[in-house]
Amino acid sequence: MADSTPTQPLTAVLPAVADPDTPRIIVAPVTAADRVFRGLLRGGGIAVFVITGLIALFLVTRSWSSFRLAGWHFLTTFEWLPGTRHFGIGSILVNGIIIAVIALLIAVPIALVTALFIAEYAPVPLRRALIALVDLMAAIPSIVYALWGVFFLQSRIIGLGRWISDHLGAVRVPLKVDNDVQSSFTSSPFLAGLVVSLMVIPIVTSISREVFSQTPQGEREAAYALGSSRWGMIRTVVLPYGRGGMIGAIMLGFGRAMGETIAVSLIISPVLYINTHVLQHGGYSIASLIALRYQDSTPQVISALMAAGLVLFVVTLAVNAAAGVIVTRSRSGLQTAD
Amino acid sequence: MTDVLPAELGEAPSPAAAAAPQRPAAAAEQRIRLRTFTADGLLALLGSAAAAIGFCWVAYERILPLTGALGFWLLGYLFFLGVYGVVTAIVWGRRAVVDRVVAAVMYSTGLLIVGIILDQIGYTIYRGEPALRHLNFFTQTMAQAGARDPLTVGGVLQAIVGSLMQMGIATAIAVPLGILAALFLAEVGGRMARPVRSLVEAMTSLPEIIAGLFIYALFVLSLGFERSGLAAGLALTVMMIPFVARSSEVMLRLVPQALREASYALGASQWRTVWTVVLPTARSGLTTAVVLGMARAIGETAPVLLTSGVSPFMNTDPLHHWQTSLPLFIYDAVHYPQQSMIDRGFGAALVLIIVVLVLFTIARTVGGKAPGELTRRQRRRIARDLYATSLERASDASA
Numbered sequence: 001m002a003d004s005t006p007t008q009p010l011t012a013v014l015p016a017v018a019d020p021d022t023p024r025i026i027v028a029p030v031t032a033a034d035r036v037f038r039g040l041l042r043g044g045g046i047a048v049f050v051i052t053g054l055i056a057l058f059l060v061t062r063s064w065s066s067f068r069l070a071g072w073h074f075l076t077t078f079e080w081l082p083g084t085r086h087f088g089i090g091s092i093l094v095n096g097i098i099i100a101v102i103a104l105l106i107a108v109p110i111a112l113v114t115a116l117f118i119a120e121y122a123p124v125p126l127r128r129a130l131i132a133l134v135d136l137m138a139a140i141p142s143i144v145y146a147l148w149g150v151f152f153l154q155s156r157i158i159g160l161g162r163w164i165s166d167h168l169g170a171v172r173v174p175l176k177v178d179n180d181v182q183s184s185f186t187s188s189p190f191l192a193g194l195v196v197s198l199m200v201i202p203i204v205t206s207i208s209r210e211v212f213s214q215t216p217q218g219e220r221e222a223a224y225a226l227g228s229s230r231w232g233m234i235r236t237v238v239l240p241y242g243r244g245g246m247i248g249a250i251m252l253g254f255g256r257a258m259g260e261t262i263a264v265s266l267i268i269s270p271v272l273y274i275n276t277h278v279l280q281h282g283g284y285s286i287a288s289l290i291a292l293r294y295q296d297s298t299p300q301v302i303s304a305l306m307a308a309g310l311v312l313f314v315v316t317l318a319v320n321a322a323a324g325v326i327v328t329r330s331r332s333g334l335q336t337a338d
Numbered sequence: 339m340t341d342v343l344p345a346e347l348g349e350a351p352s353p354a355a356a357a358a359p360q361r362p363a364a365a366a367e368q369r370i371r372l373r374t375f376t377a378d379g380l381l382a383l384l385g386s387a388a389a390a391i392g393f394c395w396v397a398y399e400r401i402l403p404l405t406g407a408l409g410f411w412l413l414g415y416l417f418f419l420g421v422y423g424v425v426t427a428i429v430w431g432r433r434a435v436v437d438r439v440v441a442a443v444m445y446s447t448g449l450l451i452v453g454i455i456l457d458q459i460g461y462t463i464y465r466g467e468p469a470l471r472h473l474n475f476f477t478q479t480m481a482q483a484g485a486r487d488p489l490t491v492g493g494v495l496q497a498i499v500g501s502l503m504q505m506g507i508a509t510a511i512a513v514p515l516g517i518l519a520a521l522f523l524a525e526v527g528g529r530m531a532r533p534v535r536s537l538v539e540a541m542t543s544l545p546e547i548i549a550g551l552f553i554y555a556l557f558v559l560s561l562g563f564e565r566s567g568l569a570a571g572l573a574l575t576v577m578m579i580p581f582v583a584r585s586s587e588v589m590l591r592l593v594p595q596a597l598r599e600a601s602y603a604l605g606a607s608q609w610r611t612v613w614t615v616v617l618p619t620a621r622s623g624l625t626t627a628v629v630l631g632m633a634r635a636i637g638e639t640a641p642v643l644l645t646s647g648v649s650p651f652m653n654t655d656p657l658h659h660w661q662t663s664l665p666l667f668i669y670d671a672v673h674y675p676q677q678s679m680i681d682r683g684f685g686a687a688l689v690l691i692i693v694v695l696v697l698f699t700i701a702r703t704v705g706g707k708a709p710g711e712l713t714r715r716q717r718r719r720i721a722r723d724l725y726a727t728s729l730e731r732a733s734d735a736s737a
Contacts (some may be wrong), residue, residue: 005697030608036608044518045534048583051601052537052574055548058555078354114451117444131447132702137455137628139694141637142546143665144687147672151680152461198454203543205451216363259545262669263442287547287640294644296555298733301561309551313544320540326538 063307066300080289082304089286089308091274093191095286099264100257102193102278103200107257108250110197118205119212120234122221132177133210138202148264149195154186154267157194161185161279177280187269189283192263195263200253207252207327211245212238244255244326251323255316263289287311381423383442390418411589419443422455439603459695462687469685480650480667485679494686496652497667500567501693504657504663505636507571508578512635513628518580523583524590525612535587541580546640549576554644565646567653567661573641590616590622622704629701640666664690 067074069085072101077088118130162185169176178182215238223233239246265288275282284310294305382559394414419439426438471476475493483492509700523531553573557563574724593616617624647660648670655661663684671683 003708034608037612037613038526039524041518042514042530044520045522045530045622047515048519048534048537048541048580050580051539053554054556055576058560059548062555062559110447110450113444113447113542117448119716121441121444122448130451133455135630136695136698137451139633139637139698140455140458141639141665141687141690141694143637143668144458144691145542147462147465147668147684147687148458150462150672151465156532163409198458201451229434231440233435234440249636255543255545259543259547261545261547262665266669266672287545290547291643306551306555308352309548312678313548316543316545316548317540321536324536324539327539 025172037334039159045076052317055309059313060305061308063303063310066307070304070307071205075311080272080276080293080304082300088305089289089311091272092284092286092289092308092312095256095271095283096264096272096287097270098274098276098278099189099196099283099285100254102190103196104254105192105203105255107200107253108195110231111201111249111253112208113247114201115161115205115212116211118236118306119209120230124186125254131206134202134205134209137198138206142199142260145195145198146266149191149263150266153194153214154191157191158182158185161190165279174269174276174278176223176277178277183282188266188279189275189279192264192267192283193278195267196257200257201261201262203256204249204253206244208242211249211327212244215241244329248323248325248327251319251326255320255323258285258319259287259312259316260285261291264288265291276313288294354670356693383422386422386425387418389421393417393421415446420467435661436452439557441484457692462684462691465681465684466686466691469681470688475682475685479520479652481652485674485676487678489678489685491683492682494664494682496650496690497662497664497686499654499659499662500570500646501636501665501690503654503661504567504571504574504642505632506633507568507656508574509628509632511572511575512578512582512631516579516627516631517586518622519583520586521612521616522591523587524609525616538580538583538587542584544577544580546577546638549573550641550644553641558645564658564661565644566658567646567656569645570642570661570663571656573645574638576633576636577641578635581634582627585627585630586620586624589620589627592623593619601613614639618734625699625704628695629704633670633697633701636663636697637665637690637694639669642666664693 004094066082066087068078070088073085074088075093077086078089079086079088080090080092081087114134118127118134122130143154162222164175165177219237220233221242228236231270264283268283268285269281269289270284270292271282272284273282290309292306293301354617389412394410394417397417398410398413419442422442423439425436426435456546472493473488475489476498477495477498478491478493480492480494481496519534523535523538550573553569553576554565556570557572558565563569597615597619601615606614642663643666646663646666648662648666649660650662653659653661668686668690669681671679671686674680
């Protein structure tokens with residue numbers, strides 16, 4: 001009808017009784033099939049909650065006896081003697097954090113620069129291949145990295161470790177190695193951190209690359225129009241825009257580094273004191289504690305391991321959730337609008 | 339400096355400009371050629387690299403009391419950046435120094451990443467190849483061989499079978515659940531979507547060992563089942579669900595909103611829209627998500643460490659007895675002092691990497707396309723249909 005009378009003014013079509021300012025209320029009929037369908041999808045969403053809840057529930061119930069036995073001292077005790085009252089993760093937690101921090105110190109600069117390279121510098125045809133390569137790096141099993149660390153890197157890194165210890169050890173105590181024989185430089189937190197960093201790099205790279213590539217094109221061009229060089233543009237536009245995403249990515253990387261199991265348990269030689277001499281053998285982490293000790297499976301040991309696992313679960317879940325919130329906010333609701 | 343414009347733009351003379359009457363001043367104008375790489379830029383790079391290596395050799399080998407190849411290249415790289423900065427200052431002026439040096443750092447880090455990945459794969463191939471040379475590595479189990487037997491006896495068939503079965507169990511459970519959760523996030527939304535999304539993101543980097551510990555607590559300690567292939571598969575499921583959910587949601591979000599609206603406008607209900615429009619459009623992306631999830635699952639060691647165990651025997655029954663998987667076999671084999679056992683470990687690692695690479699290639703070739711992008715065959719079919727309808731119309735008109 002509107003086609004046949006294009007010249008007719010629009011008001012004439014409207015019924016005279018209707019107030020033109022009142023919007024119509026649109027009611028979409030929801031069929032029974034749709035209601036069932038939505039319920040099914042909602043069930044899928046709830047399932048994630050249920051699984052997380054079940055993990056927490058079972059770790060708590062299974063570790064309850066240990067917590068009752070050791071109390072709050074579980075978090076501060078250095079010994080690991082389940083069955084007595086003297087067991088805890090005081091040194092293990094700190095040693096794990098040391099490894100994670102070393103991994104981040106190595107991984108974060110490399111990952112951020114790689115993300116910038118892929119998003120800003122790499123020739124466009126290469127970009128997709130590089131993204132696929134970083135994805136592949138994330139898909140390589142951690143045991144392969146661990147083998148590389150133990151059989152390839154371990155013997156070759158001694159020279160570097162000795163050089164750092166000799167020349168910088170006097171200035172920075174953590175870099176000192178006490179007993180200068182070759183075996184002192186093996187199984188060190190530094191080596192473990194180096195291998196773990198290879199697993200952290202793809203996570204930090206892919207998340208920060210995603211955020212960098214969402215920088216508004218108009219603002220980039222504005223920076224160029226003001227006479228900025230490419231690095232100037234990145235420094236003043238891309239990096240500030242991606243700050244939240246970078247922080248979130250680093251936190252997610254920390255969560256990954258804290259939870260890495262196989263590489264750490266293959267490389268490290270477990271000790272129950274806090275080893276701050278990062279180039280010297282000896283270290284631990286909660287994940288590798290569980291992997292190395294689950295075979296002494298008396299009920300007390302298992303319960304104590306569950307307690308350690310609960311601490312790891314809570315720490316990583318908190319760090320990851322906070323990181324997720326930061327990343328989501330940094331995208332300014334672009335992709336996450338409900 | 340920018341590579342937004344293709345280089346040909348600067349070179350191809352536009353016909354309009356050639357046809358216009360030329361003013362004498364315009365003839366002297368020189369076109370700026372937009373290029374990322376120029377001859378003097380390349381020479382400056384190569385020259386700086388040569389100078390740095392030479393200088394570093396003198397300093398490292400002759401003057402400073404240092405040894406080691408790694409240190410040499412680290413120091414050489416720092417020298418290179420310094421020399422390149424100075425060269426830039428001389429040739430392009432001081433303002434370009436930071437920009438050029440940063441660009442050099444960027445490119446070399448990109449190369450470093452490529453190098454790391456090639457090194458990982460190359461080293462595994464180098465160490466694993468001796469074991470793979472013997473066919474019995476794929477056809478026999480370790481039940482026929484002890485640790486001290488040479489590589490001509492025994493193999494990892496039981497681990498390959500175990501890995502595939504556990505991956506199958508995990509895929510069968512995790513894919514429907516993960517895609518349901520992703521559909522919930524992308525299609526239903528609402529107030530509950532935000533916490534679910536945060537939780538999914540947090541669970542994606544859940545420590546692997548926690549998944550194993552959880553299934554051990556639930557399945558083995560509380561429900562009284564034994565450590566078995568099924569338990570290992572369930573532990574992998576816990577790892578896989580958030581991964582599939584997260585990457586599927588990203589793929590579902592790429593489906594254009596207009597397609598959904600078109601479907602609703604035709605009177606379709608929501609489930610029909612999802613089933614006939616959203617899911618088929620996102621099919622290639624969802625396949626990528628699933629296959630990448632499978633690649634992730636088959637490589638996990640820590641979850642299966644607690645929930646299954648290492649056994650040299652073939653076990654195709656996931657409900658009873660330990661079922662070895664490839665990562666578990668590797669983890670066990672490299673603890674042996676015998677060289678042949680370590681070789682077997684590396685051989686299994688090579689098999690694992692090959693499986694991951696195959697899955698990865700499948701994911702890329704299937705899912706390399708954007709949603710709605712058609713394959714060549716689909717395009718051809720559409721063209722054929724269009725041609726047929728146009729023929730019909732022509733015959734209708736003539737009739």
